Amino acid sequence: MNERVIATNITKSFRSTKALDAVSFSVNEGELFGFIGPDGAGKSTLFRILTTVMNADSGDALVDGFHLKDEIAVRSRVGYMPGKFSLYPDLSVQENLEFFAKVFGTTVQENYSIIKEIYVRLEPFKDRRAGKLSGGMKQKLALCCALIHKPRVLFLDEPTTGVDPVSRREFWEMLGRLKQSGLTILVSTPYMDEASRCDRVALIQKGKILDIDPPGVITKKFPLHVIAVKSDNMQKLRKDILKVEDAESVYGFGEFLHIAMKKENSSTEKIEFFLKQQGHQHTEVKIIEAGIEDCFMHLMEKS
Amino acid sequence: MNRRRFFGFLQKEFRHIFRDRRTMLILFGMPIVQILLFGFAITNEIKNVNVAVLDKAHDDVSHDITNRILSSEYFHLYQNLNSEKEIETAFQSGKVKVVVVFENNLAKNIYSKNIGNIQIISDATDPNTANTIVAYTRAILLNYQQDLNKGSKPPAIIQTEVRMWFNEELKGVYLFVPGVMTIIMMLVSAMMTSISLAREKETGTLEALMVSPLKSWQVILGKVIPYLVLSFSITLVTLGLSMFVFHVPIRGNIFLLLGEVLLFVITALSFGILISSIAPNQMAAMLISMMGLMLPTIILSGYIFPIDNMPVPLQVISNIIPARWFISMLRDIMLKGAGWSVVWKDTCVLAFMAVVFLFLASRRFKMKLR
Numbered sequence: 001m002n003e004r005v006i007a008t009n010i011t012k013s014f015r016s017t018k019a020l021d022a023v024s025f026s027v028n029e030g031e032l033f034g035f036i037g038p039d040g041a042g043k044s045t046l047f048r049i050l051t052t053v054m055n056a057d058s059g060d061a062l063v064d065g066f067h068l069k070d071e072i073a074v075r076s077r078v079g080y081m082p083g084k085f086s087l088y089p090d091l092s093v094q095e096n097l098e099f100f101a102k103v104f105g106t107t108v109q110e111n112y113s114i115i116k117e118i119y120v121r122l123e124p125f126k127d128r129r130a131g132k133l134s135g136g137m138k139q140k141l142a143l144c145c146a147l148i149h150k151p152r153v154l155f156l157d158e159p160t161t162g163v164d165p166v167s168r169r170e171f172w173e174m175l176g177r178l179k180q181s182g183l184t185i186l187v188s189t190p191y192m193d194e195a196s197r198c199d200r201v202a203l204i205q206k207g208k209i210l211d212i213d214p215p216g217v218i219t220k221k222f223p224l225h226v227i228a229v230k231s232d233n234m235q236k237l238r239k240d241i242l243k244v245e246d247a248e249s250v251y252g253f254g255e256f257l258h259i260a261m262k263k264e265n266s267s268t269e270k271i272e273f274f275l276k277q278q279g280h281q282h283t284e285v286k287i288i289e290a291g292i293e294d295c296f297m298h299l300m301e302k303s
Numbered sequence: 304m305n306r307r308r309f310f311g312f313l314q315k316e317f318r319h320i321f322r323d324r325r326t327m328l329i330l331f332g333m334p335i336v337q338i339l340l341f342g343f344a345i346t347n348e349i350k351n352v353n354v355a356v357l358d359k360a361h362d363d364v365s366h367d368i369t370n371r372i373l374s375s376e377y378f379h380l381y382q383n384l385n386s387e388k389e390i391e392t393a394f395q396s397g398k399v400k401v402v403v404v405f406e407n408n409l410a411k412n413i414y415s416k417n418i419g420n421i422q423i424i425s426d427a428t429d430p431n432t433a434n435t436i437v438a439y440t441r442a443i444l445l446n447y448q449q450d451l452n453k454g455s456k457p458p459a460i461i462q463t464e465v466r467m468w469f470n471e472e473l474k475g476v477y478l479f480v481p482g483v484m485t486i487i488m489m490l491v492s493a494m495m496t497s498i499s500l501a502r503e504k505e506t507g508t509l510e511a512l513m514v515s516p517l518k519s520w521q522v523i524l525g526k527v528i529p530y531l532v533l534s535f536s537i538t539l540v541t542l543g544l545s546m547f548v549f550h551v552p553i554r555g556n557i558f559l560l561l562g563e564v565l566l567f568v569i570t571a572l573s574f575g576i577l578i579s580s581i582a583p584n585q586m587a588a589m590l591i592s593m594m595g596l597m598l599p600t601i602i603l604s605g606y607i608f609p610i611d612n613m614p615v616p617l618q619v620i621s622n623i624i625p626a627r628w629f630i631s632m633l634r635d636i637m638l639k640g641a642g643w644s645v646v647w648k649d650t651c652v653l654a655f656m657a658v659v660f661l662f663l664a665s666r667r668f669k670m671k672l673r
Contacts, residue, residue: 053513054672075514086511090322091315102311103515145511 002029004184010059019045021207032179034198035188042207043188047157051080064152079151085142089131104149115144136167156187172197192293210299222290225263228256231280240278249301312525334487334541341479353381355399360409394426401425401436480545481633482606485626491534494592496575501588513670527572554640567629573660580667600626628652
């Protein structure tokens with residue numbers, strides 16, 4: 001396999017807090033690689049270091065074959081879309097795109113083929129100021145701006161934050177197509193449900209990578225049973241559920257509480273019986289397939 | 304390729320400025336309004352002051368003096384009074400600001416005793432105006448007295464002399480123009496530049512630019528040039544306005560003046576870049592330039608309060624304020640007609656400050672996050 005990004009022991013501290021603690025991973029050519037983790041996990045810091053916008057305290061990485069120290073070479077090979085969509089709100093859609101093209105030493109015409117598919121949807125609004133665009137359109141424009149100089153590796157820092165669900169789905173479809181063209185994409189997101197869109201994901205928490213695998217593998221290798229529980233009195237349920245024996249971890253998940261238990265101990269009947277004893281009614285107890293979030297919560301608790 | 308990049312950046316900066324109509328309006332409107340205000344409203348000059356005359360003498364001297372007072376552009380006869388009682392009512396009407404009272408037998412007293420008494424009563428509810436009016440009236444009386452004494456025997460008594468150098472008519476606008484120009488330039492150059500750079504930091508666009516091949520000096524220069532053009536043109540508007548509307552003289556060399564303006568703009572701009580390299584966002588940039596720049600500039604530069612009247616510690620502090628040197632140079636060149644031989648020291652001080660600020664700014668401003 002052709003590795004486009006190889007990071008080894010990247011460490012970064014801000015004063016006393018460790019933002020990144022010896023992070024190592026590698027990403028292959030044409031791979032869509034996701035970093036999944038809550039706010040403050042260190043995703044943005046990692047992307048900043050890999051795009052040479054920030055210096056690491058220690059550790060190094062090869063980006064498209066170049067060390068981070070070789071700033072100019074790395075910068076000319078990466079496309080970077082920072083956390084907030086960095087557009088100029090007072091410039092029009094077209095002016096924004098042209099500006100980034102010029103600054104990166106190219107023209108919109110020259111690389112139009114790369115962004116064409118995304119840009120056609122923006123074209124009807126090309127004279128509108130970027131500040132007046134919807135979240136989804138801003139996101140598309142920011143992606144176009146990050147792609148206009150034909151990067152080899154694309155870094156997208158939380159590209160779907162603040163964007164409606166339909167635009168989010170569209171966006172991931174776009175990334176899928178970009179990947180087909182051989183572009184290597186690293187994307188970070190706090191949304192666990194987006195993990196399944198990636199070829200591989202790294203679960204990251206407090207500056208440490210907990211696990212790296214394809215999303216299917218991560219959920220499959222989850223050692224526990226996840227039991228979803230619901231009743232008419234959720235507040236009481238939260239308290240009572242802690243008394244269930246052998247529960248490894250409990251956390252809310254939408255309208256259900258999820259309990260992770262060792263497979264040999266898990267019995268829906270036992271839990272249902274226990275809840276009835278506590279006076280719960282309309283209970284629903286079922287074993288479900290573990291999702292990425294279940295795995296994440298479990299790993300977090302373990303670490 | 305490199306040049307195209309830079310011009311792309313420059314074009315974007317000019318777009319930012321011209322798109323922001325409101326800020327443009329404020330930037331161009333403010334100096335105009337300030338100059339007009341200082342020129343017309345807030346002024347120490349008096350014009351068309353209503354005067355009332357109580358002439359008990361009715362002789363040639365009292366008539367002469369009354370004519371002199373009224374023929375100046377400062378006074379306008381509102382009414383003739385017949386008795387002392389009417390003075391109070393005249394003031395109470397609010398129209399009359401000053402009353403001139405001639406004593407009985409004024410001419411006779413002057414010719415025989417060499418002493419004549421004229422009373423000037425002014426409405427001192429506004430002491431500043433009253434002072435000015437009294438001073439003007441006395442000046443006219445003195446003038447008359449001198450004419451009277453020409454070639455005549457024992458001279459009459461001269462009590463006061465009121466005279467203002469360089470601004471004999473106490474024209475406020477002369478003193479305020481250099482100050483207003485300085486404040487505006489500080490505002491546009493330092494504050495606007497720092498805010499514009501801090502905005503890019505805040506919105507994350509600077510982070511996107513960091514990955515670009517743009518060098519940090521290109522970003523700085525790209526930020527500086529548009530505001531240099533902007534503040535220079537605003538200065539020209541201010542200067543033009545004060546010259547053509549208020550006839551403020553430019554007694555010195557105009558090119559020397561513009562050269563000093565340019566130097567000061569560069570000093571202020573480099574200070575602005577320095578501020579934005581420290582400030583994390585627009586709000587901080589604005590606060591720092593307001594508190595650290597505008598206030599000391601207004602208070603300690605000699606714009607409003609004369610430096611010589613300050614306590615010594617403040618006088619020392621005023622030395623590190625660029626505007627102090629600039630305002631003194633402006634006044635020297637514009638009002639006194641001073642040349643290079645006078646202002647070269649101040650110029651050196653300013654140039655030194657510019658170099659220091661630029662050095663610090665370029666060291667602090669990097670295409671990197673910390």
